[in-house]
Amino acid sequence: MSEEQKKDPILEKPTSRREFLKNSGLTVGGLVLGGALGGTFLSKTETVTKEVEVEVPVEVEVPVAGEETQHETHETQDYIDALQYFTRVEDFLALSAATEVIYPEDEHGPGAIKLGAPFFIDKQLASPWGRNADDYMVRPFKPGESPLTRSEIVLQGVRKLNEVSQEKHSTAFNGLNEEQQIAILRDFESGSIEMELTSSSSFFALLRQLTLEGCFSDPVYGGNKNMEGWKMKEFPGAQMSYTHVVESKEFVKIDPISLSAHIKH
Amino acid sequence: MVTKLPKVDVVTVGVGWMGGIVAAELTKAGFNVVGLDKGMEKNLKDYQLTHDELRYHVRSEGNQSLTHETFTLRNTLDQEANPIRQKSSIVIGNGIGGGGSHWAAQTHRYYPYDFEIRTKTIEKYGEGKIPENMTIQDWGITYDEMDPYYDKFEKMVGASGEPDPNYPQRSNPYPNPPLKKSEGMKMFEKVAKQLGYKPFVTPAATVSQTYTNPDGETLNACQYCGFCSGNYCEYGAKADPLVTVIPTAQKTGKFELRSHAKVIRVLHDGKKATGVLYQDTRSGEEFEQPADLVVLSSYVFNNVRLLLLSNIGKPYDPVTGTGVIGKNFTDHHGYPTTIGLFDDKKFNNYAYTGAHGMTITDFTGDLFDHSNLNFLHGAQIEFRHFGSAPIGNNPTPPGTQMWGREFKKNSLFYSNRDLSIFSQKAALPYKDYYIDLDPNYKDVNGDPLIRITWDYSENERALTEFIQEKHIEILKEMGASHIIPHPLPDHFSGFLNGQHNGGGAIMGADPETSAVNSYLQMWDMDNLFVCGASAFPHFGVSNPTTTAGALTYRATEGMIKYLKEGGGLLVQAKKDKTLA
Structure with a gap:
């Protein structure tokens, strides 16, 4: 490819x-x-x-x-890899490309895309958490506070990624090479890209956090496909007991299990 | 329209550790108790599938929702406060069991110095050692008086530990032996001893063996599963009100638990509390629950908020320093933490329990000389395992990019090569730091939110610097390849991540300077008791639950006496002569 x-x-x-x-x-x-x-x-x-x-x-x-x-x-098994929140494919493609830059595929293993992080993020943004359902969203919002929900921040952010990319390189964000993508994401991270009712640094922090969540949360949420994220980190997942490991002088590598193993047995 | 319910002996507002202890002790003594909690019903069956970092640790499943009610924060008196908006910023337990269902379960006691902090500081260093705005005061009780109640709490939760070599005396040993020692703990212990410190295994209520407490409740042996603090324990191995005091109360047949019941006012006639007004959080329907004794046993903020909303006690005024309700608010945050990365060694960091580790108390309270130091009190040094989970645990050496190829490579390499040293430090009170009602922001009922005025003090900054040097010294000796000290932030941002708040309805010997006496009985309303860390005049170095639980056990003795003897103050008020 x-x-x-x-x-x-x-x-x-x-x-x-x-x-x-x-x-x-x-x-x-x-x-x-x-x-x-x-x-x-x-x-x-x-x-x-x-x-x-x-x-x-x-x-x-x-x-x-x-x-x-x-x-x-x-x-x-990935019938769940479809969109619940994003409506424009171009937005999702920009998101996907950005997650892959944040957590790229390399010799250690898969990156954010193969781990399913973009679809994970889409599902999270569609969830009550994405709409800040458990947060205090009562007005007035003071300077420095954002009245936007997480899903609104990410949507605006990924569109801005494409916009900046178009301006600079006349192509969508996912069409850029990695170096160009990194340069743009650094601008977002530093807060130097103008965004409405939020900051590009807030967007970037949220995107980075969501990407890591998509790589390492239990596969039940649609990311961490096949527990490949856990395997890379040598994290054993949802084990029930480590009484046999706790006093060990050496590191004990254990094959991971996910929460689905708990409900099946 | 308010439905008036039949009168009961005792009503508790909140059913976590404090409400649970009150319910257990008062029902065992033969009284009828109604427990009201604004959260949902839950029990051990809800704990079976909780090994989920995203849901519990990151999205804070066990925390109270802030949709309808939060807190506001400002750092100084001249600022306008902003609401703390995100649920994940405030760890306050949701539902029956409250924070007791997802605490780390560390069970240190406070020190004799804590209870007589002002007297002992003046005795040793003179009054001039206490900064002008620092409002430390004695608790109106001594360590010796506390010991039996500590003992009772430790037995109830099955505390597992070994004696703190710096501790003066305990009437009994811990009911269970300490938790198992990991490789990291052994490394820390060896180095700490070489440096002349006195390390010991941190006491914890994640019990080290199957244990039946004096009430007949059984806790199972901890499995070191790694999903502990922030999670619920499916084994019933972590002491939780749901596996201890609540079942104890329920067995008596005298305890009625009502969930989704949010108390909005304490009802009173000016002299006595007559009951509480509560609301079904789902329907909005209101009920009056009359009671002989009203016990506020919810989290610090809510205890104080209900007093202020109900016009009970004199609100604290930070300008004059008079009044008591809201006074001496303390916050335990800004934990000094130092991470060591080990290039040549891997650890089983996915395992362990919430409070698992070793502690050094040599720099706690007045156990070391402060003559040439620019702070009072101290901090404990903890080698601490938390059960590292992969979203939250991405350690990298200093200078590493926080994302991209270098980040991935380093965070994968170090994810099982990090050990952390952590301190909880004393948080001493100041005249300007307090809680009151916010003038702008309201809850869903239109009642004002609690406003926090607080920031890190010079005392804490000096303390952090002092203790972090010790962290670095220890990690160096342990052979860390990289040492990463986390500095104290410039200002407190309102991230209440550890359920470590105190004050606002503080205890003492003098009604002029305290809200409750040493039985946690309101000076101004003798059938109203306010239980929990809201009674702490300052925050000691360790976790609050053990001390709050011990004080609540003492309070229940007072409540029983009060009900049997037909009322009156349980302690004679006296003037606190150490306060100018």
Whole structure:
């Protein structure tokens, strides 16, 4: 795959992409966009609003037996890798690219994209936490305080990533090389990019935190795919007891287990 | 419309450690107790699937939601306070069991010096040693008087430990032996001894063996699973009101627990409390619960807020230094922490318990000479395991980028190669630091929020510098390749991460300078008791629960006496002569 393709989570699944193209036929600038995504997910009788029932004609994607499922075994379980919060694919692509710069794939193991951090972040932003449901959001907000929710901060931030990238390099953020991406993210981190009702440093801090969460939280949240994040860190996950380890002089490496193991047994 | 309920003997506001202790002791003595808690019902069944760093440690599942109610903070009297908005900034336990369900369970006692801090400081160094604005005062009780109540609390929670070599005396040893020693603890112990210090295994209420307490409640042996402080314990190995005092109260058949019941006022006739007014947090429906005895047993802020909202006691005025409600607020935060990274050694940092480690108390209280030091009191030095989980634990050597390729490489390399030394330091009170009602921000009912006025003091800055040098000395001797001291921030930002707050309804011998007496009985209203760390005139070096729990055990003796003997003050008021 080309460098550009690596940064694109959708393009990482060549078979799926072919199916998408075949089914929707709608592409802009090489990317599969919103209409196609939406079309794939809506069933024929999905009610879009209360008043009007819209029939969306779609061809349902049928996995080809023995092709995708056998070659990419760990991807077949990822039906949850779709968007709950973001509505524009270009926003999600900028997010994905930024997470990968923050936690890149290297000789030690997968980066943020392979670990599922971008989808994790999308789910978190769609959750009550993303909407600051448990926070005190009563006005007035003083200078220095942001009235925005976390999901609003990240959305504005990723759009700003694309905007700055367009201005500087005439392309979207995910189309830049790593060096260019790093330079832009540093500007965000230092707070020197203007944002509305928040700061670029707040956005960056949130993005960094979310990326690490997506790499290392229990896989139940959609990140840390196959516990690969934990494996890299030699973290054993949701073990029940370490009485046999606690006094050991040497480091004891234990294969991780996730919370799903607790509910199954 | 308010529904008036039948009168009971005792009503507690909040059912965590303090409310649970009151419920257990008063029901055992034959009284009917109603426990009101604004949170949800929970029990051990809720603890089965909690090995989840994101949900509990990062998203703070066990904390109270701030949607409808928070606190505001300013650092100085001339500032306007801002609300503390994020739930993760305030660790205050949610639901039945409160903070007692997710404490780290460290069980040090306070020192004799703490209880008579003003007297002992003047005796040794003269009054001039106390800075003008520092409002330290004696607690109206001595360590010897406290010892039996400490003993009672330690037995109830199954404290596991070995004696602190600096401690004067204990009437009994800890009920359980200390926790197991990790490799890091052994390294620390060896070095600390070489340096002439007296390390010992930190006492903890994550019990080291299966234990049945004097009330007949059984705690299981700690499994060192790593998901401890911030988590609930599915083994029932961490002492929690839900596995100790609450079941004890429930067994008597005299305890009625009501969740989603938020008390909004203490009702009174000016002389006596007549009951409480509470609200069902779901429906908004209001109830009056009359009682002979009203016990405020919620967190520090709420105890004080209810007194202020109910017009009980004289509010503290920071300009004149008069009044008592809100006075001597202290905050234990800004913990001096130093991290050592070891290039050649890996540790099983994923394991351990919340308070697991070793402690040195040689620089605590007046155990060392302060003649040439520019601070009072001191700090404990702890070698501490927390159970490192991977989102929060990304140690890197100084100078490492905080993201990108270098960050990834270093944080992976060091994720099991870090050991930390940590101090809890005394937080001494100042005239300008207090809590009151915020003039601008309100809760969902339109009642004003608590406003905190507090910042790090010169005393704490000097103390931090002093103690961090010791951290560095120890880590060097332990062979750390990189040593990373975390400095005290410029200002306190309102991150209340350890449930370590105190004061606001402080105890003492003199009603002029204290809100409650040594039975935590309000001087101004003798059938109202205010239990918890709100009674601390200052914050000692260690975690508050053991001392707050011991004081509450003492308070229950007073409550029982009060109910049996038909009222009156349990302690004669006297003038505190150490205060000018």
